[in-house]
Amino acid sequence: xxxxxxxxxxxxxxxxxxxxxxxxxxxxxxxxxxxxxxxx
Numbered sequence: 662x663x664x665x666x667x668x669x670x671x672x673x674x675x676x677x678x679x680x681x682x683x684x685x686x687x688x689x690x691x692x693x694x695x696x697x698x699x700x701x
Contacts, residue, residue: 664688664689665688665689666688666689666690666691667683667688667689667690667691668690668691668693669683669690669691669692669693670693671692671693671694672692672694676692676694677692680692
C-alpha cells in the first residue's frame with residue numbers, strides 16, 4: 662500500500678479545512694502559504 666502525499670496551496674478557511682480533513686483521513690499533507698500568518 663502506498664501513502665498519498667498532498668500539498669495544500671493557501672492557508673485560508675478552505676485550505677485549513679482541507680488540511681484538517683486530509684489529516685483526519687490519514688493522508689500526509691503540507692500547507693504552503695505566501696505569508697507568515699493564517700487566512701491570507
